[in-house]
Amino acid sequence: MSGGVDSSAAALMLSDLGYEVLGVTLHLYDNETIGLESRTCCSLDDVEDARRTCWSLGCKHFTLNRKELFLNEVITPFVSTYQQGHTPNPCIDCNRQVKIPALYRFMREMSGEVFATGHYVRVEHTADGRHLLKKGLDAKKDQSYMLYTMTQEQLAHAVFPLGEFTKEQIRQFAQEKQLTSAHKPDSQDICFVPDGDYVDFLTRHTGHAPEPGPFLNPEGKVIGTHRGYVGYTIGQRKGLGVPAASRLYVYEKDPETNIVRLGEEFRIYRQELDANRVNFIGMDSISQPIRCKAKIRYHHAEQPCTVVQTGADSIHVTFDEPQRAIAPGQSLVLYDGDYVLGGGTIL
Amino acid sequence: MIYFDNAATTCVSKTALDAMMPALTENYGNPSSLHLLGQTSNQALDEARQTVAKCLGAQPNEIYFTSGGSEADNWAITQMALQGQKKGKNHLITTTFEHHAVLHTMKRLEKNGFEVTYLDVHEDGVVRPEDLEAAIRPETALVTIMYANNEIGTIQPVEELAKVCHDHKVLFHTDAVQAVGHLPIDVKAQGIDMLSLSGHKFHGPKGVGALYCRRGVRLTNFIEGGAQERNRRAGTENLPGICGMAAALQEACDNMEENNARVSAMRDKLIAGITPIPCTRINGSLEHRLPGNVNASFEGIEGESLLLRLDLAGICASSGSACTSGSLDPSHVLLAIGTPVEVAHGSLRLSLDEVNTMEEVDYCLEQLPKIVELLRSMSPVWEQMQKEGRC
Ligand SMILES: Cc1ncc(COP(=O)(O)O)c(C=O)c1O
Numbered sequence A: 001m002s003g004g005v006d007s008s009a010a011a012l013m014l015s016d017l018g019y020e021v022l023g024v025t026l027h028l029y030d031n032e033t034i035g036l037e038s039r040t041c042c043s044l045d046d047v048e049d050a051r052r053t054c055w056s057l058g059c060k061h062f063t064l065n066r067k068e069l070f071l072n073e074v075i076t077p078f079v080s081t082y083q084q085g086h087t088p089n090p091c092i093d094c095n096r097q098v099k100i101p102a103l104y105r106f107m108r109e110m111s112g113e114v115f116a117t118g119h120y121v122r123v124e125h126t127a128d129g130r131h132l133l134k135k136g137l138d139a140k141k142d143q144s145y146m147l148y149t150m151t152q153e154q155l156a157h158a159v160f161p162l163g164e165f166t167k168e169q170i171r172q173f174a175q176e177k178q179l180t181s182a183h184k185p186d187s188q189d190i191c192f193v194p195d196g197d198y199v200d201f202l203t204r205h206t207g208h209a210p211e212p213g214p215f216l217n218p219e220g221k222v223i224g225t226h227r228g229y230v231g232y233t234i235g236q237r238k239g240l241g242v243p244a245a246s247r248l249y250v251y252e253k254d255p256e257t258n259i260v261r262l263g264e265e266f267r268i269y270r271q272e273l274d275a276n277r278v279n280f281i282g283m284d285s286i287s288q289p290i291r292c293k294a295k296i297r298y299h300h301a302e303q304p305c306t307v308v309q310t311g312a313d314s315i316h317v318t319f320d321e322p323q324r325a326i327a328p329g330q331s332l333v334l335y336d337g338d339y340v341l342g343g344g345t346i347l
Numbered sequence B: 001m002i003y004f005d006n007a008a009t010t011c012v013s014k015t016a017l018d019a020m021m022p023a024l025t026e027n028y029g030n031p032s033s034l035h036l037l038g039q040t041s042n043q044a045l046d047e048a049r050q051t052v053a054k055c056l057g058a059q060p061n062e063i064y065f066t067s068g069g070s071e072a073d074n075w076a077i078t079q080m081a082l083q084g085q086k087k088g089k090n091h092l093i094t095t096t097f098e099h100h101a102v103l104h105t106m107k108r109l110e111k112n113g114f115e116v117t118y119l120d121v122h123e124d125g126v127v128r129p130e131d132l133e134a135a136i137r138p139e140t141a142l143v144t145i146m147y148a149n150n151e152i153g154t155i156q157p158v159e160e161l162a163k164v165c166h167d168h169k170v171l172f173h174t175d176a177v178q179a180v181g182h183l184p185i186d187v188k189a190q191g192i193d194m195l196s197l198s199g200h201k202f203h204g205p206k207g208v209g210a211l212y213c214r215r216g217v218r219l220t221n222f223i224e225g226g227a228q229e230r231n232r233r234a235g236t237e238n239l240p241g242i243c244g245m246a247a248a249l250q251e252a253c254d255n256m257e258e259n260n261a262r263v264s265a266m267r268d269k270l271i272a273g274i275t276p277i278p279c280t281r282i283n284g285s286l287e288h289r290l291p292g293n294v295n296a297s298f299e300g301i302e303g304e305s306l307l308l309r310l311d312l313a314g315i316c317a318s319s320g321s322a323c324t325s326g327s328l329d330p331s332h333v334l335l336a337i338g339t340p341v342e343v344a345h346g347s348l349r350l351s352l353d354e355v356n357t358m359e360e361v362d363y364c365l366e367q368l369p370k371i372v373e374l375l376r377s378m379s380p381v382w383e384q385m386q387k388e389g390r391c
Helices: A005-016 A044-056 A067-083 A090-109 A152-156 A167-176 A198-206 B014-024 B036-056 B069-086 B100-111 B129-135 B158-167 B239-254 B256-274 B303-312 B332-336 B341-345 B358-377 B380-387
Strands: A022-027 A060-065 A121-125 A131-135 A213-216 A222-226 A249-254 A259-263 A269-280 A290-295 A303-311 A314-324 A331-336 A339-346 B063-066 B091-095 B115-119 B140-144 B171-175 B194-198 B209-213 B280-282 B293-298 B347-351
Touching (some): A005 A044, A022 A044, A022 A090, A044 A060, A067 A090, A090 A152, A090 B303, A222 A259, A269 A331, B014 B036, B036 B063, B036 B194, B036 B209, B036 B239, B069 B091, B069 B140, B069 B171, B069 B194, B069 B209, B091 B100, B115 B129, B129 B158, B158 B171, B256 B293, B256 B358, B303 B347, B332 B341, B341 B347
Parallel strands (some): A022 A060, A213 A259, B091 B140, B171 B194
Antiparallel strands (some): A121 A131, A131 A339, A213 A222, A249 A259, A269 A339, A290 A331, A303 A314, A331 A339, B063 B209, B280 B293
């Protein structure tokens, strides 16, 4: 429980359904870890809100310390992924390595039957024993992209009470029930980078500022100076500060040489990609190429593609149309209608 | 429910409650008032002061009532440090495993220009007088070393430590919050200059404590205002609390020998029952140990889960020190005695006292190994350890 409206509403719904609920808040980092004086998320106030919500439902509340795990499994990879010139998705790493495993383990340790979160997704248990992850009913809030890493074992015990509702309905429900968190704004940014300035975070975390380097055009000519490759994403057009006759886009970054390449729009389109760290949900593996749809980032309209498995945990994906700004480090998630088939990390 | 968390706090005894009731009901006068009701309260206050003094081997005018152990620690340390600073002494000595009331006060003083030496407490959790001797400098303003540790229960050689201080003309303060009411204390015989205590650790009420400050040691004012506590700490006294604390202390001291014999027998049975659990260690010296303290680390599990499972089994226990948002950091005390971080995570403190029984100990010994086994069966760390043949 983050102390926000979604997890609070989820706890309340389960309690109304007659479950004996134990509220859990994961303590993931301190100000010292992230080097900030104040922060907007996961603060003491949020923990207090979560606790108060639990107590008002007559439930116990616990705070579990997972700071070390979060540092090792989320923050450190976040930094190194950027340093490799890629674009990490720390929320997915957190769900995969910290949040879901911690909740699942805690559930077992307490001899609980199920664990729940406030995600907008649904689970379906099939007659032949598979546990499927489905998009949330509210298309605008659907968070299935964030949970494609869930294992069958975890899904078998997961409950997502918000999946059948829209965010509006949940807010209204929270207001009617007078939850403390009913009027809290949604958190938007990465929780440990509350101001969104990840370059500043990397600087504070590593102790050195990114070094400026050259912008090269496709012909290899220096056309300007950038503020350090980590500060740019594939497909970026704004804030480059390079005057040019036509629009320029970041299409390649080289951490070794600190070169950032700019070029015409067509250069940021790719039709194929490879992904690793694959997790399948809809099946154990794919023996034949399959047709489905895929998302290459959270806010991406899913696109038709063909998927081939290339190794135990790797796949090759060919889209029907070239896709804009495929960023290594982000996740690829495969869908069959509302169902998540699986996904992996883009290489 | 079984309460094995007496180092965190204790229940208020019947004797203490009875002593509090008059001050909460008919004797509500302000001890500073001159009328009869005021005089009655003032007399009760004075009697409480005499009682506390007598239990410590001190004089009544050496006892200052406070809001608890933390305040007494803050008062003693900051005031002595500031007095020292005026004489050009900006060095303080303490240990690595003090209570946060001491450690965080030190941190603040460090920010204000003091240099602090943190003495090693060795693997057994006991400070060596020779280490203290080596650390003392001409500019040392104060030495503060706890009497007994709140997590691992180790008792320090206070008399010898005080002697080292006096040989070098340095003031000696001790946080005796865990010791008072449980161990025989005589501040004069032991050479203690200042001592902090807290009522709720020996069946008195919460939010009341005292600072003993030897006559001749100049104590500066801590709270400005009225003339209470010899002008040193203003504010209308917490009379119900003070009366309850004094009565509880008297009771604890009267029954100390008998209580300790019973309590240490229960402690020893617990330790003997826990030790055979594989990959388990008892933290802190077995010899120099509070009668009611058991502290064990179980490799491969999280202390949090262990506590919660024990709670489900009806046993109230505790782990390391709780941090601000209620989640547990590895205990600084266990780290101070050299416990590896991953081992410190799986630690448990059972603190007993005379209200506990052997039947409770037996029940705990029946539950605890089962719970440890259950949690280990779900632990990836444990699985890894098994694979590597480390357990
Ligand atoms: C060794 C020690 N010092 C100080 C304190 C603080 O005492 P109080 O809670 O009365 O402020 C405690 C207890 O929490 C303690 O165990």
